[in-house]
Amino acid sequence: MYLNRAYQILIMCIVLTLSACGKISSVNINDAGIIYCSEGNPTSFNPQLDTSGTTSDASSHQIYDRLLNFDPLTGKIIPALASSWLVSSDGLTYTFQLRRQVKFHSTDYFQPTRNFNADDVMFSINRWRLPNHPFHHVSGGKYPYFTSLELNQKIDKIERINGYRVELTLKSPDSSFLANLATDFAVILSKEYANQLVQQDNLQAIDNYPIGTGPFKYINYKKDRYIRYAKHSDYWRHDSAVEKLIFDVTPSSSLRLAKLITGECDAIAYPSQSELNVVREREDLTLDEKPGLNVGFWAFNTSKPPFDNPKVRRALSLAIDKNALLETVYFESATSAKGLLPDSSWAHQVDLIDTSYNPVMARKLLIESGISDGFSMDIWAMPVERAYNPNARKMAILIQRYLSEIGISANIVSYEWSTFRQRLTEGAHDSVLIGWNADNGDPDNFYRPLLTCAAIESGTNRAMWCNPEYDNLVNQAVLYSDTKDRISFYHAANSVIAEQVPLVPIAHAFRYRAHRSELKGLVINPFGAIRFGDVTK
Amino acid sequence: MILRTLIRNTNLLISTLLILSLFSFVLAFLFPGDPLENLSGLTNLSEQEYERVFLAYGFDQSYVTQFWIYLNKLFEGDWGLSFASGIPLWQELSLALPASIELSIYSLFVSLMIGIPLGFWAGFKYHKPADYSLLAISVVSYSLPIFWLALILILIFSLSLGWLPLSGRVSLLFDIPEVSGFMFVDIFNSEIDNKNAAYISALKHLIMPTLSLTIITAAIIFRLTRRSFIDVMSSQYIKTAYTRGLSHTQVILRHGVRNTLLPILPLFAMQSAVLLTNAMIVEFVYSWPGVGNWLIQAISQRDYPAIRAGMLAVSSLVIVVTIMTDVSAKLINPALVGENHAEN
Numbered sequence: 001m002y003l004n005r006a007y008q009i010l011i012m013c014i015v016l017t018l019s020a021c022g023k024i025s026s027v028n029i030n031d032a033g034i035i036y037c038s039e040g041n042p043t044s045f046n047p048q049l050d051t052s053g054t055t056s057d058a059s060s061h062q063i064y065d066r067l068l069n070f071d072p073l074t075g076k077i078i079p080a081l082a083s084s085w086l087v088s089s090d091g092l093t094y095t096f097q098l099r100r101q102v103k104f105h106s107t108d109y110f111q112p113t114r115n116f117n118a119d120d121v122m123f124s125i126n127r128w129r130l131p132n133h134p135f136h137h138v139s140g141g142k143y144p145y146f147t148s149l150e151l152n153q154k155i156d157k158i159e160r161i162n163g164y165r166v167e168l169t170l171k172s173p174d175s176s177f178l179a180n181l182a183t184d185f186a187v188i189l190s191k192e193y194a195n196q197l198v199q200q201d202n203l204q205a206i207d208n209y210p211i212g213t214g215p216f217k218y219i220n221y222k223k224d225r226y227i228r229y230a231k232h233s234d235y236w237r238h239d240s241a242v243e244k245l246i247f248d249v250t251p252s253s254s255l256r257l258a259k260l261i262t263g264e265c266d267a268i269a270y271p272s273q274s275e276l277n278v279v280r281e282r283e284d285l286t287l288d289e290k291p292g293l294n295v296g297f298w299a300f301n302t303s304k305p306p307f308d309n310p311k312v313r314r315a316l317s318l319a320i321d322k323n324a325l326l327e328t329v330y331f332e333s334a335t336s337a338k339g340l341l342p343d344s345s346w347a348h349q350v351d352l353i354d355t356s357y358n359p360v361m362a363r364k365l366l367i368e369s370g371i372s373d374g375f376s377m378d379i380w381a382m383p384v385e386r387a388y389n390p391n392a393r394k395m396a397i398l399i400q401r402y403l404s405e406i407g408i409s410a411n412i413v414s415y416e417w418s419t420f421r422q423r424l425t426e427g428a429h430d431s432v433l434i435g436w437n438a439d440n441g442d443p444d445n446f447y448r449p450l451l452t453c454a455a456i457e458s459g460t461n462r463a464m465w466c467n468p469e470y471d472n473l474v475n476q477a478v479l480y481s482d483t484k485d486r487i488s489f490y491h492a493a494n495s496v497i498a499e500q501v502p503l504v505p506i507a508h509a510f511r512y513r514a515h516r517s518e519l520k521g522l523v524i525n526p527f528g529a530i531r532f533g534d535v536t537k
Numbered sequence: 538m539i540l541r542t543l544i545r546n547t548n549l550l551i552s553t554l555l556i557l558s559l560f561s562f563v564l565a566f567l568f569p570g571d572p573l574e575n576l577s578g579l580t581n582l583s584e585q586e587y588e589r590v591f592l593a594y595g596f597d598q599s600y601v602t603q604f605w606i607y608l609n610k611l612f613e614g615d616w617g618l619s620f621a622s623g624i625p626l627w628q629e630l631s632l633a634l635p636a637s638i639e640l641s642i643y644s645l646f647v648s649l650m651i652g653i654p655l656g657f658w659a660g661f662k663y664h665k666p667a668d669y670s671l672l673a674i675s676v677v678s679y680s681l682p683i684f685w686l687a688l689i690l691i692l693i694f695s696l697s698l699g700w701l702p703l704s705g706r707v708s709l710l711f712d713i714p715e716v717s718g719f720m721f722v723d724i725f726n727s728e729i730d731n732k733n734a735a736y737i738s739a740l741k742h743l744i745m746p747t748l749s750l751t752i753i754t755a756a757i758i759f760r761l762t763r764r765s766f767i768d769v770m771s772s773q774y775i776k777t778a779y780t781r782g783l784s785h786t787q788v789i790l791r792h793g794v795r796n797t798l799l800p801i802l803p804l805f806a807m808q809s810a811v812l813l814t815n816a817m818i819v820e821f822v823y824s825w826p827g828v829g830n831w832l833i834q835a836i837s838q839r840d841y842p843a844i845r846a847g848m849l850a851v852s853s854l855v856i857v858v859t860i861m862t863d864v865s866a867k868l869i870n871p872a873l874v875g876e877n878h879a880e881n
Binding site: 035224228258261263264 | 703704710824826
């Protein structure tokens with residue numbers, strides 16, 4: 001049998017050589033599709049279930065649409081499946097007028113019989129909102145984005161006014177609410193498909209065999225190898241999407257770059273900082289860069305002595321030279337962070353004063369707080385690369401050296417990523433080098449998850465810092481819808497942070513994306529996942 | 538006599554496979570975690586489901602019974618599920634193994650095409666400059682680390698010249714259903730529009746992995762052929778043939794070629810194990826979706842059922858191929874059978 005197979009293949013080879021000589025196909029297959037080399041496997045095809053960028057990249061803007069979108073250039077909220085909306089004067093009731101003639105994907109596992117309507121919106125929101133919803137507990141039943149912002153508790157009720165109109169009522173006004181509906185996670189699923197799955201008793205399929213209204217429909221997925229999508233020919237926005245979209249799963253960043261050079265990928269995820277110049281030097285490749293909505297920081301565990309003393313925290317913040325960290329860790333692909341918000345945010349405070357490198361002052365502050373002969377502490381360095389901190393370990397080593405100058409001996413600690421996050425949430429650390437990538441353009445998305453008291457519980461407040469004054473300011477800010485009013489609250493919050501130093505903001509990193517120059521229309525979306533709907537070749 | 542060879546080798550085959558499956562069974566107990574999970578690949582089971590699997594694998598009975606049930610399951614094609622993907626391992630292996638076999642066969646074929654003629658030629662030019670230079674080249678290519686060689690090829694042909702793609706078996710733009718696992722067969726059976734373009738793409742993807750394997754394997758085959766040819770040509774019966782007045786060509790064609798190749802046939806069989814090992818390394822470098830790449834992924838993801846099944850599949854394949862080539866070599870050349878010398 002073995003030889004037989006070999007014989008078969010030999011024949012195939014001959015056939016192949018002959019056919020290759022005969023005629024070369026006139027259709028250039030390369031024009032028919034786009035290959036994107038992504039960095040990993042998505043956990044499912046439903047971004048409601050996961051905040052990881054890999055999952056959103058593979059589903060949010062390819063398969064689905066949201067009620068609202070962010071304009072990637074201005075950050076403004078623009079209509080998507082909701083063609084218009086109205087906010088009541090008390091800021092509590094939101095009425096959405098839905099778009100008509102929007103068709104769901106038709107695949108071999110589901111053929112829609114009706115267009116998108118209010119039922120789909122109700123279904124999609126109620127799935128994460130109501131614990132007794134039939135689909136709530138499917139695929140683990142955890143909706144991290146919505147629960148970390150307590151959105152499930154903020155919504156009082158949601159009602160269907162008619163087939164194309166939905167009314168949503170909040171318990172208290174929240175000016176950041178609309179922005180949340182425009183994030184990668186607030187996707188619209190098909191109610192009709194869900195009904196079909198209930199009949200087939202196969203609820204799990206809703207997240208693994210997705211149906212949406214987005215520019216591409218799901219074809220198949222092989223773990224560690226590829227995800228295939230095909231054009232959704234009835235896409236409501238336009239008919240110009242490419243025929244095929246393929247995600248080639250390539251975890252190694254140098255291999256992704258190599259494939260980009262050979263043309264096996266048209267675009268790649270996360271080019272590594274040290275390889276950016278290779279992309280810049282080649283004419284056939286394009287490197288896009290944009291300031292990202294992120295912040296890398298060094299947080300102190302304020303629930304542990306001596307870090308419960310603001311003076312000690314201030315001393316530590318003065319002991320490090322941020323500029324040196326920027327040069328060595330980010331290769332100058334970041335700007336120095338003075339506060340939580342990057343320059344591109346509308347609430348960014350220009351006159352905020354940056355801490356300066358001053359070891360003499362640092363030592364003086366330590367002596368004032370009764371620590372004259374130094375102490376020993378841990379610096380936790382996260383084990384993965386992120387834009388906001390491409391090499392936490394290297395940074396930790398540099399900080400270690402700075403701290404030794406003021407008599408503090410530091411140990412560097414690291415665990416595997418999921419253990420690392422779990423132990424951080426337990427508060428086992430002294431200090432940690434980590435960061436935050438915003439999911440929407442609203443400043444609340446920085447201030448609330450990073451430093452409010454409630455965020456200690458949901459595991460995003462790495463400083464374990466709870467300050468009633470700060471909480472109050474952040475809560476006040478979302479009660480107002482005028483940005484001028486909100487800015488004054490955020491500036492006040494900035495002074496509290498500057499005084500208390502629960503964390504030292506280090507950098508706002510640029511976001512990079514490399515692609516082949518013939519690819520047109522791929523823009524960096526600072527508010528989350530990649531979009532291929534408008535890309536052509 | 539032929540029958541005896543067959544029986545002896547069949548016994549050898551069965552007992553080796555039995556030991557291998559026993560070893561893979563024991564692995565499930567040596568790996569960290571629950572042996573039942575390592576065997577079945579089923580995780581996070583509810584209590585009733587666990588109970589059911591527990592009984593299905595005979596875990597309430599002696600180890601011997603458990604092993605017997607395991608063997609039966611192996612024969613039924615129930616090799617358990619992968620931790621990482623949740624797909625039956627047999628299904629994953631039946632797609633990954635052909636990819637490795639395909640690569641190995643091509644490079645073996647090309648190596649034979651290059652190694653044997655060059656071996657004869659160097660034998661002719663024994664102790665002449667051509668012989669020395671070929672020998673030198675073969676020593677160099679034989680001693681190149683394959684990992685490094687594969688990377689150098691990428692550097693030259695993909696990154697500098699941009700001629701050849703560096704990963705996978707065919708451009709992902711061709712949606713070719715994996716049925717047999719052999720790329721050209723699958724393209725042939727597929728229903729895509731531009732098959733010619735797919736064949737060309739598959740061929741382009743094949744060149745570098747085959748070349749890196751061939752450089753090393755051809756060197757080995759060259760050296761074996763050359764040595765054997767030199768030995769044969771200096772033997773008594775060749776000299777006798779010349780004294781019988783046969784021409785140079787006649788001597789070589791009638792006596793030289795056959796007697797050179799027969800003794801080294803089993804040595805080629807030994808190479809199949811080396812070839813497959815090398816192929817697994819090459820697969821990793823070129824992201825070739827074969828069993829080697831698959832095993833490395835399994836190891837990095839601590840997918841114990843996959844490591845167990847992969848180990849069993851690869852070693853069984855090597856054993857089967859080795860024994861089969863050995864048997865066919867013995868059938869062609871009875872002189873190898875040992876004490877049962879045939880009168881020739």
